[in-house]
Amino acid sequence: MRIAMIGTGYVGLVTGACFSEFGVDVVCVDKDEEKIRRLKAGEIPIFEPGLDDLVANNVKAGRLSFTTDLAEGMKGCDAVFIAVGTPSRRGDGHADLSYVYAAAAEIADNMDRYTVVVTKSTVPVGTGREVERIIRQRRPDGDFDVCSNPEFLREGAAINDFMRPDRVVIGAGSDRSREVMRQLYRPLFLIETPIVFTELETSEMIKYAANTFLATKITFINEIADLCERVGADVHDVAKGIGLDGRIGRKFLHPGPGYGGSCFPKDTLALVKTAQDYGSPLRIIETVVDVNHRRKRAMAERIVAACGGSVDGKTVALLGLTFKPNTDDMRDSPSLDIVPELIRAGATVRGYDPEGMDEAAKLLPDIKYCQSAYEAMDGADAVAIVTEWNEFRALDINRIKTLLKAPVMIDLRNVYDPQEMRAAGFAYTCIGRGTER
Numbered sequence: 469m470r471i472a473m474i475g476t477g478y479v480g481l482v483t484g485a486c487f488s489e490f491g492v493d494v495v496c497v498d499k500d501e502e503k504i505r506r507l508k509a510g511e512i513p514i515f516e517p518g519l520d521d522l523v524a525n526n527v528k529a530g531r532l533s534f535t536t537d538l539a540e541g542m543k544g545c546d547a548v549f550i551a552v553g554t555p556s557r558r559g560d561g562h563a564d565l566s567y568v569y570a571a572a573a574e575i576a577d578n579m580d581r582y583t584v585v586v587t588k589s590t591v592p593v594g595t596g597r598e599v600e601r602i603i604r605q606r607r608p609d610g611d612f613d614v615c616s617n618p619e620f621l622r623e624g625a626a627i628n629d630f631m632r633p634d635r636v637v638i639g640a641g642s643d644r645s646r647e648v649m650r651q652l653y654r655p656l657f658l659i660e661t662p663i664v665f666t667e668l669e670t671s672e673m674i675k676y677a678a679n680t681f682l683a684t685k686i687t688f689i690n691e692i693a694d695l696c697e698r699v700g701a702d703v704h705d706v707a708k709g710i711g712l713d714g715r716i717g718r719k720f721l722h723p724g725p726g727y728g729g730s731c732f733p734k735d736t737l738a739l740v741k742t743a744q745d746y747g748s749p750l751r752i753i754e755t756v757v758d759v760n761h762r763r764k765r766a767m768a769e770r771i772v773a774a775c776g777g778s779v780d781g782k783t784v785a786l787l788g789l790t791f792k793p794n795t796d797d798m799r800d801s802p803s804l805d806i807v808p809e810l811i812r813a814g815a816t817v818r819g820y821d822p823e824g825m826d827e828a829a830k831l832l833p834d835i836k837y838c839q840s841a842y843e844a845m846d847g848a849d850a851v852a853i854v855t856e857w858n859e860f861r862a863l864d865i866n867r868i869k870t871l872l873k874a875p876v877m878i879d880l881r882n883v884y885d886p887q888e889m890r891a892a893g894f895a896y897t898c899i900g901r902g903t904e905r
């Protein structure tokens with residue numbers, strides 16, 4: 469089997485490398501010449517654990533290559549995957565499908581045999597049919613089928629998520645295309661991964677329903693956490709107490725500064741817009757979007773409050789800037805809301821992130837970037853943990869006390885134990901663990 473992967477970002481590169489590990493010949497195509505140059509030189513343009521070895525091994529085995537030329541990439545391929553970005557469209561929040569449609573047109577111009585065109589990007593219901601229409605219009609003679617195969621991997625655990633997924637969803641309208649997809653995912657059939665075959669529209673809908681459900685779960689526990697603070701309850705125990713119920717499940721019940729990242733914010737918004745367009749509003753998701761948006765800003769207020777009500781002229785150290793650990797992805801990270809608010813309130817912000825500082829510097833140029841957590845805290849008035857990187861889990865508490873002007877910690881990820889921190893003399897603020905009592 470041979471495939472072309474259009475878009476060599478977080479999803480395209482991981483998926484392409486994993487398919488090559490399955491034994492498929494994969495050509496990763498991207499318009500970004502610098503990205504392709506680096507990949508050809510053996511550099512990985514993103515941070516994703518394990519990806520460097522996976523790519524290197526498969527390049528060496530001759531199953532994985534990179535190009536900017538789609539014609540070269542599509543030569544003799546059985547399937548071409550579209551894994552380009554679908555960001556929020558400026559102004560209205562709909563998914564911007566211009567990259568997907570541009571890729572569809574380019575595919576039409578380069579098809580040289582029966583080809584399965586697979587949308588791996590997260591795309592609103594109806595996009596697969598439009599991709600089909602675009603290709604058919606340019607190539608009335610074209611021999612092709614369009615499939616939807618949404619991706620559920622998580623950055624930071626992407627390889628394992630792709631290799632051992634909970635399920636694979638494939639929206640396909642013909643036996644011929646289903647057979648190609650079955651061949652591509654053969655190793656997962658062998659390990660008895662559930663494969664859900666549906667029509668195009670259903671598959672597209674599954675991806676949005678999954679992401680908005682998860683975003684709702686996070687937002688639910690965040691609001692419960694706020695209430696826990698008021699009533700003196702501990703949200704960790706509440707999460708455990710409800711999560712042990714099999715109908716609820718324990719995952720995604722960890723309170724924090726609000727969901728971020730490259731998927732949940734844009735996908736919740738896009739589904740809200742689709743639902744409004746079809747006259748079937750999703751009021752729960754509309755509220756989730758609103759609550760989460762406010763929450764990120766409220767986190768800055770929480771830091772200000774912990775600093776005695778003002779950060780004017782003070783220095784705040786932020787540990788972690790990416791939207792979650794084990795990635796360098798800064799898209800829609802809570803830090804993008806928190807930092808400007810603190811600076812507006814007069815604070816100097818020092819920041820440290822193990823992998824995200826290059827990306828962060830492009831978006832948050834006013835932070836003073838440091839080379840370690842301890843350097844960021846040296847002489848600061850307070851420290852806030854924004855992302856729960858492992859290296860922030862076992863900081864030397866006594867050393868922090870000597871570095872900070874006063875022992876003030878705002879732990880937006882509940883990394884530390886409130887009782888221990890308070891016993892160690894910290895003014896310690898966390899999320900949903902009775903901090904206001």
Ligand code: NAD
Pocket residue numbers: 474475476477478479480497498499500503551552553554567570571574588589590591619620621622623730731
């Ligand atoms: P990304 O921005 O990291 O990568 C997209 C890549 O596509 C870029 O390198 C860009 O240069 C390239 N590109 C755009 N148009 C092109 C064209 N016509 N030809 C060749 N290359 C082109 O995006 P991503 O994070 O990998 O996300 C891709 C899609 O996957 C999105 O729809 C996203 O919602 C979905 N998704 C992302 C994740 C995730 O964790 N990042 C998880 C599941 C699904």
